[in-house]
Amino acid sequence: MIAAVQRKAIVCFGEALIDFLALPALPGNPRHFVEYAGGAPANVSAAVARMGGNARFVGMLGVDMFGEFLMSQLRAFGVDTRFTAHTSAARTALAFVSLDEEGERSFSFYRPPAADLLFRVEHFRTECFLDAAVLHVCSNSLTEADIAQTTVAGMQLAREHGALVSMDLNLRPSLWPEGVDPAPRLWEALAEADIVKLCRSEADFLIRRAGHHDAMLQRLWQGHARLVLITDGGKPVRWYTRAAKGEAPTFRVSAVDTTAAGDAFVASLLLRLVELGVDAGNFEDAIANETTIVDALRHGAAAGALTATKHGAFAAMPTREDIETLFRNDA
Numbered sequence: 001m002i003a004a005v006q007r008k009a010i011v012c013f014g015e016a017l018i019d020f021l022a023l024p025a026l027p028g029n030p031r032h033f034v035e036y037a038g039g040a041p042a043n044v045s046a047a048v049a050r051m052g053g054n055a056r057f058v059g060m061l062g063v064d065m066f067g068e069f070l071m072s073q074l075r076a077f078g079v080d081t082r083f084t085a086h087t088s089a090a091r092t093a094l095a096f097v098s099l100d101e102e103g104e105r106s107f108s109f110y111r112p113p114a115a116d117l118l119f120r121v122e123h124f125r126t127e128c129f130l131d132a133a134v135l136h137v138c139s140n141s142l143t144e145a146d147i148a149q150t151t152v153a154g155m156q157l158a159r160e161h162g163a164l165v166s167m168d169l170n171l172r173p174s175l176w177p178e179g180v181d182p183a184p185r186l187w188e189a190l191a192e193a194d195i196v197k198l199c200r201s202e203a204d205f206l207i208r209r210a211g212h213h214d215a216m217l218q219r220l221w222q223g224h225a226r227l228v229l230i231t232d233g234g235k236p237v238r239w240y241t242r243a244a245k246g247e248a249p250t251f252r253v254s255a256v257d258t259t260a261a262g263d264a265f266v267a268s269l270l271l272r273l274v275e276l277g278v279d280a281g282n283f284e285d286a287i288a289n290e291t292t293i294v295d296a297l298r299h300g301a302a303a304g305a306l307t308a309t310k311h312g313a314f315a316a317m318p319t320r321e322d323i324e325t326l327f328r329n330d331a
Contacts, residue, residue, distance in 0.1 A: 034312075
């Protein structure tokens, strides 16, 4: 049964961009940057494929050297790109990434204008969702009104075709235009997600807007959300359903680059749920079982931890064998 379900696709929608990672300057030499394929939804698709899942990326790439590089990288990882569009109206987005001593990153984005922001509702093709188990998105495709409308429409289209909807808030304040409050668009998209993943700072942002922690959860429960996850680096992952809550332990590693750790976490979590036969029809029953939640979270935590031990985004994603080895060593 698991083998049959595994063929269902995990569809990731949104931005793909180039991460230029700053490497430390050596004595007598200037700092230099190394090109990596990145972008949160694209990272998730690459990670799913790397772990053996059926991954599909949907988005818009520029007709330029960086768009070509991203397409080649997605295909090299085994990601289905049949529904990826291209445009010559804008360039592929760039992000320059610097790391501190603990591998925590800071970003300098060159976006907008950018190709990924030009994807529109008419670019979605119905056949993309016919075999979809999950659609995954993040808030970087909410930063302008048109792409935000497209993202929400895609979430609704996926649900209409029987897919679960996952959202990693992945809030990057520097991507939002000055004077624009992200909260209204964030809440609108979050209302469409069955699975909501937040890091601690993102949860704190929503808590401040809602008034307090329980008010934030209640607002999420008013939408489609049925499973809310809050990550906090190496601390246990907190999980909440409408009826229960708990924690799942993580793994201790020496982090060098946390750029794509959250994306790897999401990818492994979603893939594990698909492997366990969880879908939109039985999701409520599945998450009533704490064992199922913790199992999926442990797979997510393992992938996130392993990714943080390497530089890059696509390049840092672990294999299924890497995750199984970590489990054995942690036993």
